[in-house]
Amino acid sequence: MNNSAFVLMLAASMVAATPIALAALGELLAERSGVLNLGVEGMMLIGAVVAFQTGTKTGNLWVALLVGSLAGAALSAVHAVLTITLRASQIVTGLSLTIFGTGLATFVGKSIEGMPLAVDFRPTPWGPLADLPVIGPVLFKQDPIVYATIVLGFVIAFYLRRTRTGLSLRSVGESPATADSMGIPVALFRYIHVLLGGLLAGAAGAYLVLGQVPSWSQESTTGGLGWIALALVVFASWQPVRLLLGAFLFGFSRQLNFFLQGQGVAVPAELLSMLPYLLTIIVLVVWGSRDLRRRVGAPDALGIAYVRDER
Amino acid sequence: MSEVLLELDGVTKWFGPVKANTDISMKVNRGEIIALLGENGAGKSTLVKQIFGLITPDSGTITVKGDPTRIKDPRDAIGRGIGMVHQHFQLVPVMTVTENIILGFEPVKGLNLDLDSARTMVVEASDRYGLEVDPDAAIEDLPVGTQQRVEILKALSKKVDLLILDEPTAVLTPQETDELLGVMKALAADGTSIVFITHKLREVLAVADRVYVLRQGRVVGEVATKDTDQAGLATMMVGRAVVLQVDKDEATPADEVLSVRDLVVQDDRKLPAVNGMNLTVRAGEIVGLAGVEGNGQRELVEAIAGMRKVVSGSVHLGTEDVTGKSPHHIHAAGVGHVPEDREKHGLVGGYSIADNLVLNRFDEPEFANRGVRNFGAIDANAEAYVKEFDIRTSGIHATAGSLSGGNKQKVVVAREMSAEPRLLIAAQPTRGVDVGSIEFIHSRIVDARDKGAAVLLVSAELDEILSLSDRIVVVHGGHAVAEMPGAGANRQEIGRLMAGGGH
Numbered sequence: 001m002n003n004s005a006f007v008l009m010l011a012a013s014m015v016a017a018t019p020i021a022l023a024a025l026g027e028l029l030a031e032r033s034g035v036l037n038l039g040v041e042g043m044m045l046i047g048a049v050v051a052f053q054t055g056t057k058t059g060n061l062w063v064a065l066l067v068g069s070l071a072g073a074a075l076s077a078v079h080a081v082l083t084i085t086l087r088a089s090q091i092v093t094g095l096s097l098t099i100f101g102t103g104l105a106t107f108v109g110k111s112i113e114g115m116p117l118a119v120d121f122r123p124t125p126w127g128p129l130a131d132l133p134v135i136g137p138v139l140f141k142q143d144p145i146v147y148a149t150i151v152l153g154f155v156i157a158f159y160l161r162r163t164r165t166g167l168s169l170r171s172v173g174e175s176p177a178t179a180d181s182m183g184i185p186v187a188l189f190r191y192i193h194v195l196l197g198g199l200l201a202g203a204a205g206a207y208l209v210l211g212q213v214p215s216w217s218q219e220s221t222t223g224g225l226g227w228i229a230l231a232l233v234v235f236a237s238w239q240p241v242r243l244l245l246g247a248f249l250f251g252f253s254r255q256l257n258f259f260l261q262g263q264g265v266a267v268p269a270e271l272l273s274m275l276p277y278l279l280t281i282i283v284l285v286v287w288g289s290r291d292l293r294r295r296v297g298a299p300d301a302l303g304i305a306y307v308r309d310e311r
Numbered sequence: 312m313s314e315v316l317l318e319l320d321g322v323t324k325w326f327g328p329v330k331a332n333t334d335i336s337m338k339v340n341r342g343e344i345i346a347l348l349g350e351n352g353a354g355k356s357t358l359v360k361q362i363f364g365l366i367t368p369d370s371g372t373i374t375v376k377g378d379p380t381r382i383k384d385p386r387d388a389i390g391r392g393i394g395m396v397h398q399h400f401q402l403v404p405v406m407t408v409t410e411n412i413i414l415g416f417e418p419v420k421g422l423n424l425d426l427d428s429a430r431t432m433v434v435e436a437s438d439r440y441g442l443e444v445d446p447d448a449a450i451e452d453l454p455v456g457t458q459q460r461v462e463i464l465k466a467l468s469k470k471v472d473l474l475i476l477d478e479p480t481a482v483l484t485p486q487e488t489d490e491l492l493g494v495m496k497a498l499a500a501d502g503t504s505i506v507f508i509t510h511k512l513r514e515v516l517a518v519a520d521r522v523y524v525l526r527q528g529r530v531v532g533e534v535a536t537k538d539t540d541q542a543g544l545a546t547m548m549v550g551r552a553v554v555l556q557v558d559k560d561e562a563t564p565a566d567e568v569l570s571v572r573d574l575v576v577q578d579d580r581k582l583p584a585v586n587g588m589n590l591t592v593r594a595g596e597i598v599g600l601a602g603v604e605g606n607g608q609r610e611l612v613e614a615i616a617g618m619r620k621v622v623s624g625s626v627h628l629g630t631e632d633v634t635g636k637s638p639h640h641i642h643a644a645g646v647g648h649v650p651e652d653r654e655k656h657g658l659v660g661g662y663s664i665a666d667n668l669v670l671n672r673f674d675e676p677e678f679a680n681r682g683v684r685n686f687g688a689i690d691a692n693a694e695a696y697v698k699e700f701d702i703r704t705s706g707i708h709a710t711a712g713s714l715s716g717g718n719k720q721k722v723v724v725a726r727e728m729s730a731e732p733r734l735l736i737a738a739q740p741t742r743g744v745d746v747g748s749i750e751f752i753h754s755r756i757v758d759a760r761d762k763g764a765a766v767l768l769v770s771a772e773l774d775e776i777l778s779l780s781d782r783i784v785v786v787h788g789g790h791a792v793a794e795m796p797g798a799g800a801n802r803q804e805i806g807r808l809m810a811g812g813g814h
Contacts, residue, residue: 162424164417171403171414178401181365182415183386300404308365 002137009259010252011137015212017244017251018149019044019204023229024236024243025149025156026200030076031233032160033193034173034301037079038094040201041226042101047072047205049109052117052216055209061119065145065206072202073195075101080194084187087305098226109216117214121145121207145207153244160240169193173299176306186306201226224276231279234286237297314341314376316473316504317362322371324357331357333528334371339473344495344505346515346536349525350548350717350745355508356398358525359475362506363395364388376472386415394466398477398508400458402465404451408444409433412465436468440494455605456487463494474498476507480514484603485773485806492518510548510746512541513774524548549746559757562781564593566629568734568765569615574624576610584610586789587624590767592734597756597766599780599797601773603809607789608769609651612738615767616648617641618656628734642671647732649723651739651769657723660712664704665693667711668726696725701751717748724752728759735759738769753779773802773809787811 023040030037037043051068055061079097082088121143129140160166171179172189180186208221228250236243253275257267286292294300317339324332332354339345347355360366362373364382372379375391382388388395402411409430418425418432433446442460450458459479466474476495480488495505495518509515515522516536524532524547532547569592578584585607592598602608613619615626617638625634628644642648650656658667669678669689678688693707700721704714711722724740737756741749756779760766770776776783780797785808793808 163422164419164424167406167410167414167417167424171406174405175401175403177399178403178411178414181363181385181395181397181401183384183389184415 002131002133005259005262007134007137009255010134011141012258013248013252013255014138014142014146015251016254017247018146019207019212020225020229020232020250021149021153021204021244021247022145022207023201023204023226024232024247025152025240026197026204027229028197028233028236028238028240028243029156029169029193029200030197031302032169032173032238032299033190034176034299034304034306035080035083035190035194035197036090036094036303037076037097037194037197038091038230039075039079039097039101039226040197040229041222041224042098042105043072043075043198043201044101044205044208044222044226044229045105046075046101047202048209048221049105049112049205049216050202051206052112052209053108055117055119056112056115059119061121061210064119064210065203068206068210069199069202072200072205073198076194076198076201079198080191083305084190084194087307090303090305112216114217115215117209117216119210120214121211143211145211150244153240156240170299173301176301176304177308180306180308190306201229204229223273227276227280231276231283234283234296234298238299239297313343315339316341316376317506318374319358319362320372320374322358322361322368322373324354324361324366324368326357331528332361332368335525335528335530336371337523337530337533339504339506341472341504342499342502343521344499344507344519346519346522347506347508347525348510348512348515348522348544348548350510350747353525353548354528355525356477357528359395359477359506359508362388362473363393363475389416389469392470392472393475394469394471394473395475396459396462396466396477396479398481400455400462402450402458402461405449407447407449408453408461409446411450411461412436412468414465416469432468433464436464440464440467441497442494455482456484459483459487459491463491467498471503473504473506476505478508478510480509480511482604482771484810485802486810488514511774512544515544516541526550545746557753557757557778559779560761562596562760564596564781565763566594567591568594568629569767570627571611571615572625572627574611574614574626575622576607576614576619577622578607578610583622584789585614588786588790590784590791592765592767594733594763594765595760596781597760597768597779597797599776599783600767600769600786601776601783601805601809602786604771606786606809608786609738610789611786612648612651612736612767612769615641615736616646616650642730645730645733647727647730647735647764649720649727649735649737649740651742653719653723658711658719661710663693663708664697664702664711664714664722665689665707667722668693668696668729671726672730692729696722696729700725700755715745717744720744720752721748724755728755731762732759732764734765734767736767736769739771740768741770741772741775749775773805777802777805785809 023044027037027040047068050071051064054067055064075097079093082093083090123141123143126140130136160170168184169189172184172186176186209216232243232246236246257272260267286296315338319335319337322332322335335358349355361368364384364387373382412433413429418428430446437444442464444457444460444464479491483491499505519536521535523530571588571590574585574588575583576585588611600608610619614621617636621635625632631644633641633644669692672678678685690707697707702718702721704718711719740752756766768779777800783795783797783800784791785793785805787809
C-alpha cells in the first residue's frame, strides 16, 4: 500500500511544503523584528539560480545550498539598508526587491534555462522505519532538508518563547521605543533578522532546484511560492509551529491537484496558478487594516521604521 | 553634607539651529526629590533624556556618582543606577507585566528564560514598594494607572539610585496622583533620589524638596519649595506675573443649545465608549466635562462634531436634529470645535497660517468669489487674528506646522471662534500650551460665553474644569455620573466620582 497514489502524494506533500516553510520561517523572523519583506519571491529566485550554477560548477549539493542561501541574504541586505537605516517604505522596497530579483535571476539563468542538474537531494530511508505503512514513506523516507526544516521550525518557536534574545526580538517588533529605552539595539536586531530571512529564502530557492525539480526555469521554479510563503506567515499568526502545519497544507493542496488529475478529475491549472496572488491580496487587505492586523496577531510595529524621538 | 548623586555642568544641546538646552547646571543629592518645572518646549524632557543616555549633550558634563564619563546609551545609564519612567509609557502591550519588567535584563537558566524566578522577583518588588500589580496580566488589559505602576516597578527592579519621572501624573486621577506622590516620598526616604518633570505647581509643592525652573532651555531659577508658593513658581516659569484664577462673572444661562439624549458611540476598537450619555448645554454657560481620559469624552465630542458614527441616541442643536450629520453640516449649523488633537484634526501643518485661519469658511462669499479665492480678504483676516490672539509668528504666510504648540492652539481657537458659533466645543483646549497662552485661551472661552455661546469644555485637567465651568458634569464609563454647579465644587469629591466611586 505504500506505493498507492495517495501515500505517494502525502510523501510528496512534505517535499512541496519544505521550500514554502523555509521561506516563510525566514520571513517570520524578519517580521517579528518589525520588518516586512515582500521580496521573498525575488530572494528565492536568486537563491535558486545561484545554487543551480554553483551546483553545476562544484557538483557539491551542500556548497550549492550554502551559496544559494548567501545570495538570498545578500539581496535582503539591500532591503535592510533601505528600510532600517534609510527608513524607506518597506512595501515599496520589498516589491522592488522581487522585481529586481526576478530580473536578475532571469538574466543570470538564461544560459541554463531547462538544463538538468546532475546532483540533487535524495530521500534517505530510515531502515525498517521507512517500511511502516503510510507514515513510513511520509516521515521516514525524506531528504535531509525536509527534516532540517521541521527542526528549524521548533527551534525558532523555542527561540521566540523561551530565550532572552527571543523576548528582546518580540519587543523590537511590538514596541521598538520600549526596546530602545531598555538598551536593546533595535537596528541591530532588525538587520540580523532581515538577513536571516534572506538566508532562509535563499535556502528555500536553492532547495527548489536541488531537491524538488533539479532544473532551472524562471517561469516555473518558484511559480509564486514566495507569495504563498508571505501569506503563510499571516495565516500562521506569526507562530512557527502553526506555520509548519500550514506549509504542509499548502504542499498538500499543490500535490492534490496532480493526484486528482491522476484520478481523472480535472482542476483548471489557472485556478492553481492564481492562488499565490489571491493569497497576497488577502494579506494586503489584512495589512491595510491596523485593527485586523492586531486581531490576527501581527507584531504591532510591523512595517514601521523606528526613529528615536529625540525631543 | 549628603552625597551628590548627580551633577550637571554646562549641559548644552542643539537640535539643528535650535538650542534646546543652554548651559544647564544642577545638582541632585541622595534622597532628594527635585522638580523640573517649565512650560512646554522649555527643554525639560530633552534634559532628562540626556541624563538617561537617549541623547548626547553637545557640550557640558553629566556626572553620576562621581563618574563624569559620557553616558553612552540607556543601558549604560541603567548600569549606573539610573531609572526612567517615560512620559509615553514604554511597555509592550501584548506582553505580560513580568515580561515587561525583565525586558533587557532577563534572568536565564542555561538558554532558557527563567520566567519563574522573574515572576517571584516582580512579586517581591511589588510588595516591597507597595505597588500592587498582577505579574501575569497582559499590559494591554490594564488601566493606565496600573500601567504606570508597572513602569515604576520596571525602573526600580534594577538597582536604582536616581529615578527620573517624565510627567508622571499626566494621565492619572487625583487619587492615583496622590498615591504616586506617596510612593515618591517613601522612595526618597529610602535614599533614592528623584527627578520629576511636571507643570503642575500643586504637585511640586506637595513633594519636591527643590525646584529647578526652566524657560527657553535655560535654568532661570532654583528654589527650595519651602521658600516659595504657586504664584512665585508660575511667575518664574513664565517670566511675568500670571493670573491663575480665571476672572469671570456669574453665568446667565438661556435657551438649550446642545442636547444629547441616550447617546451610544463606539471607540476605534468597536467597543462602546459612550454608553447612554445625556447632556445639555445652554446658551451663555460653560459646562465642564470632568473625567479620567478614556471614559468616552473623546468619542462624545467626535460624535457631536459629526466625526464619529452614532450607534443610537440623538444630538440636537436647538430644535434641529443633527445626529449623524456631516462635520460640514454641523459646522454650518453653528458649532465651533477645538479638537483634542490639534495636529491631526485642528490644523493643516503644511498650509500657511492665513489658510488655516479660514479652513472652516474658505468657501463663504467673504473669502471666495464664485469659487475663486479672495486673497486680500484672507490675508486681512489673518493679520487681524494674529494681532488679536497674539500669535507669535514670522508672518501670516509661514506654515502652521512651524508654530509652537501654544501658538498652533491659538490659531485653532481663533478660527473656531471667528464664525461666532452657537456652540463651542473645546476639547483639551490648553493641552501642551504654555501658561501665558492658557491664560489667554481661558479668557477667550469666557468671552465667547458672555457673548451668548454655549460652551462644552472637555479637559483632563481638573483645575481647568474647576476654574472655568459654570456647571460640572462628571463622566465615568461613558455616561454622566454626577452633575454639580461649578462654584464651590469639591475637588476631592469630583476625583472620587471620576474614579467610579459614585452611587
